Amino acid sequence: MLPLERQKGLLEFLKQNHASTVSDLAAHFQVHEATIRRDLTTLEKKGLMKRTHGGVMLEEVHSEPSFQVRESVQYEEKERIGNRAAELIEDGDNIILDSGTTTLHIAKSIKNKKNLTVVTNDINIAATLRFSKSIKVIVTGGVLFHESYMLNGMITDETLSTVNIQKAFLGTPAFHHEKGLTHFDEYLVSAKRGMIRAAKRIIVTADHTKIGRVSIHSVADINKIDDLVIGKELEEADIKRLQNTDIQLHLA
Template identity: 55%
Template sequence: MLAAERKIKIIEYVRKHNVASVAQLSQDFGVHEATIRRDLSEIEKEGRLRRTHGGVVLVEGVSSEPSFTVRASERVEEKIRIAERAAEMIEEGDNIILDSGTTTLQIAKALVNKSNLTIVTNDINIAAELRDCKDIKVIVTGGILYPESFMLNGLFTDNALKTLHVSKAFIAIPAFHPKRGLTHFDDRLVSSKRSMIEAATETIVVTDHTKLGGVSLHMVAPINQIKTLITGKEASETQIRQFVESGVGVYTV
């Protein structure tokens, strides 16, 4: 079997079984594990599969995400590590944006002992987390309330963001690809995220490793608009290398 044909068969196998190990693929295709690893590396560069510890999973288009309640209970330890690293990047006197999300909420929790900050957010949960911080000014954008997540969005949100300039924007996203950049499945949420990025000198994506490599329908920002990614140490070396090669500074925690 030619390498090109084998790679097609590998993708079909993973699509059928959802996940596969190097050892299993080696056995099923009758080739050495080193050959399978080389095939998987090439397929991953094409953005069609994502390597995991000891195996591989299919990269599908991101068309939805779990509810806020479910997301808030998933990968909590990883999100806390990401938040603590993000907090280390925030200096006294900074004006920052915290996008709505479960990881950015953890950043707010990591900032409660900081002082002389101005935080702009479209998330009522984040504003409430910081309500007792006397040395932190909180600006809430306004907008239409999404009751399930306490996120604010819409025309009022966009108009508020377009009047501001901040040093750093911490952006949450369901899909971040090293070539296709930031994408989102919900067109209603694209405009506010773009406004956040435009308002910031530096854009920092904070996301757990499961969002890496995903692609969704609507473009939020190309990869060259993203300066930094903070993600979990669970991300594969190949994933990290692809973002670095695209010009993104990456911190794994």
């Protein structure tokens, strides 16, 4: 087995088992422990997992890059996701667009829709839709995050508690087939939960690098999510795991 194939297998093994020891991994892949250690060093440098005392575990999401960096990462995939998600939106719908670089592409893809109402906590999204005369934009208000133009906090939560929405499109840094939707920042969880409570249909939009990852704070159980719109780069093993849930999967 080539090193790249084995490293891919290691990640798949950890996604299913969450943690392991070097000796167990060596036995599973029928290689020397030294070979496994080299593979683990490579994966750790890529930020895909982390070493523990005597073992290894799948890396949890503790933060994410700046908005400017995220805006350019997986750009073409996010653009496809935005286009595919827009196909789920019909003229006359009222929707929520969560703040994020992927949901921003949804806004770019719906500018010609008719009679939409868009509720958002993202100034970038509101600005993108400012010339769309047939789209009513409701900005939640809240505390401005200057780096990303996201709005959050008590005022955001209060606005979300007053609306009844057909479809909510949420972004996330981490999505897992068992743990569901999670986030590393407790301050951002409340608004996402408010969006979920406000909407009949919950649609998560994420590039494939977010799948199989877990962060500290739970936002929503897997059974709360109706749809997942994701890039076609998603690995076959992840597709199969998600197909075993009740989520409708849309590959862009």
